[in-house]
Amino acid sequence: MVHIHWYPGHMAKTRRIIKENLKLVDLVLEIIDARAPKSTHIPDIFELIGSKKLILIMNKADLADEKTTKLWKNYFAEKGLxxxxxxxxxxxxxKELDEIMQDFSKQTKRPLRGIVVGVPNVGKSSFINQIVGKKAAKTGNKPGITRGKMWLKAGDKLELLDTPGILWPKIEQESIGLKLAFLGCIKEELLDAERISLKLIEFLVKKHPERLAARYKIETPQSPVAILEQIAKSRGFIISGGRPDTLRAAKTLLKEFQDGKLGRISLEEPAEDDELILE
Ligand SMILES: Nc1nc2c(ncn2[C@@H]2O[C@H](COP(=O)(O)OP(=O)(O)OP(=O)(O)O)[C@@H](O)[C@H]2O)c(=O)[nH]1
Ligand SMILES: [Mg+2]
Incomplete structure (x- = not known):
């Protein structure tokens, strides 16, 4: 099991901020990672936002498998989302997002007000920067960078509130915790990088062995541990006594996977597991 100790204080504060600001907004933009739309989705979003309009933003679509992303879009549409x-x-x-908002804004006679939510590192700040059109929110490749709150103008039709990423209380399935770890949504310090990377290797061997082999110039029909050692060796990560530095290899693999260096890879498909709690 991925043992993660969230920060209950910080999380409760985030939820309170969102709840306080909900009465000010017309819509909620939930940023999720297109590579794992289910696992990066806030499970109890509706409990948090009530009947506010929700738009799911599958961000980092450039890193996900295009066909799988389409399946997810259909899946959400079937759920009325x-x-x-x-x-x-x-x-x-x-542009497509703009069209959805245009449609929705016909109901109001003033600029729409929206709030951006999402788990850590899914790209909330990057999304806001793009939609606002200038470097407005701080971005970084580590979760938990955003702290305060601010309203930002996105053209004359929309105003957005940037919020810290929501940390949710429990990861009830190990697979969800793992995917969040693969995607960099969990603080590195909280993870056993080697263990996580072995799980990622298992996944890659099953789904994309050729990409693993090509990137690290290794043979894939081996145990995950042997593969990790091979990655260390092929990168020249050696520690005292000539042993492979598997921790460094693990961190490298995770980082390169997160950055899309192994190609466009989706971690889940809607058909695989229908436990997504959206209603
Ligand atoms: N390839 C790709 N990378 C992205 C995209 N959006 C964001 N990123 C990268 O993902 C990392 C995290 O982005 P942020 O915008 O800081 O994410 P965040 O959700 O605000 O993160 P926290 O505030 O730490 O929770 C950065 O390295 C971004 O450059 C995207 O659409 N595609
Ligand atoms: Mg941020």
Whole structure:
């Protein structure tokens, strides 16, 4: 099991901020990672936002398998939920989001007010920067960078509140915890990088052995531990006594996976598991 100790104080504060600001907003933009739309989704979002309009933003779509992202879009549509796939680095997909918001804004006679929520590191700040059109919110590749709160103007039709990432209380399934770890949504200090990377290797061997082999110039029909050692050796990560530095290899693999260096890879498909609690 992935043992993660969340920060209950910080989390309760985030939830309180969101609840306090909900009465001010017309819609909630939940940023999720397109590579794992289920696992990066806040499980009890509706408990938190009540009947506010929700739009699911599948961010980092450039790193996910395109076909799988389409399956997710259909899946959400079947549940009656609006979703868009976007890339917050180059603004791809933002036009479709604009259209959804235009449609929705016909109901109000003033600029829409929205709130952006999501688990750590899914790209909330990057998304806001793109939609606001200038470097407004701080971004970084480590979870938990955003702290305070602020309202930002996104053109004359929308105003957004940036919030810290929500940390949710329990990861009830090990697979969800693992995917969050693979995607960098959990603070590195809280993780056993080697153990997580062995799980990632298991997944890659099953689904994309050729990519693992090609990137690290290794043979894949081996145990995950042997593969991790091979990665260390092929990168020249050696510690005293000539032993492979598997911790460094583990961190490298995780980082490179997160950055899409192994290609576009989705971690889950809607058909695999229908336990997504969206209603
Ligand atoms: N490839 C790709 N990378 C992205 C995208 N959006 C964000 N990133 C990267 O993901 C990392 C995290 O982005 P942030 O915008 O800081 O994420 P956040 O959700 O605000 O993170 P916290 O505030 O720490 O919870 C950064 O390295 C971004 O450059 C995207 O659409 N595609
Ligand atoms: Mg942020």
């Amino acid at each position: 609006d979703s868009v796939s976007v890339n917050s680095r180059n603004k791809a997909g933002f």
